[in-house]
Amino acid sequence: MMHIHRYYDVDIVNGPGTRCTLFVAGCEHQCRGCYNQSTWRPDSGVPFTLAMEEQLIADLQDQRIPRQGLSLSGGDPLHPHNVPHIRRLVKRVRRDCPDKDIWLWTGYTLAELTAAQREVIAEIDVLIDGRFIEAEKDARLLWRGSRNQTIWYLRQPQSEDAEQHAADGHAAEGDPQRARRERVMQHQ
Numbered sequence: 001m002m003h004i005h006r007y008y009d010v011d012i013v014n015g016p017g018t019r020c021t022l023f024v025a026g027c028e029h030q031c032r033g034c035y036n037q038s039t040w041r042p043d044s045g046v047p048f049t050l051a052m053e054e055q056l057i058a059d060l061q062d063q064r065i066p067r068q069g070l071s072l073s074g075g076d077p078l079h080p081h082n083v084p085h086i087r088r089l090v091k092r093v094r095r096d097c098p099d100k101d102i103w104l105w106t107g108y109t110l111a112e113l114t115a116a117q118r119e120v121i122a123e124i125d126v127l128i129d130g131r132f133i134e135a136e137k138d139a140r141l142l143w144r145g146s147r148n149q150t151i152w153y154l155r156q157p158q159s160e161d162a163e164q165h166a167a168d169g170h171a172a173e174g175d176p177q178r179a180r181r182e183r184v185m186q187h188q
């Protein structure tokens with residue numbers, strides 16, 4: 001069973017718009033300067049129960065507080081222990097909440113993902129990848145902690161995302177290589 005540390009049913013900090021955000025347990029990257037060391041063990045936190053999953057789906061479908069989507073962070077949602085659980089969850093969100101976007105933060109880079117991890121990525125909209133590197137830390141970055149991390153728009157961005165993408169100077173302008181990679185991914 002997958003464990004989690006926190007669930008926010010209304011979150012405006014982790015990703016664009018109003019979102020549901022799940023912080024899962026389990027991370028093997030051991031980044032220096034990690035502010036989330038308590039999440040490293042996959043058995044830390046509390047079990048993610050079916051009742052919690054049902055609540056998450058109900059929150060995403062809640063019309064009273066419209067959510068733009070789901071953010072998955074941690075810990076690392078793509079820790080091998082979490083992959084089958086996260087894959088099942090994102091498939092369910094796609095099926096039951098087709099108008100919601102899914103953002104996922106991982107310490108692995110896109111290039112080093114295994115086949116099983118890529119099955120998860122196939123279901124999401126946006127991936128923010130790479131370990132946190134203290135020497136490349138930059139508080140001005142949007143959605144990222146350090147400059148080595150990349151925002152991959154894996155599906156056609158919605159207009160609001162596109163604006164935020166453009167507002168993120170480091171992703172769109174400061175690093176032509178990175179901007180090019182992002183364009184390539186958008187067009188796949």
Ligand code: SF4
Nearest residue numbers: 027030031034107132
């Ligand atoms: S990937 Fe994130 S949670 Fe994992 S060690 Fe690095 S900073 Fe911490």
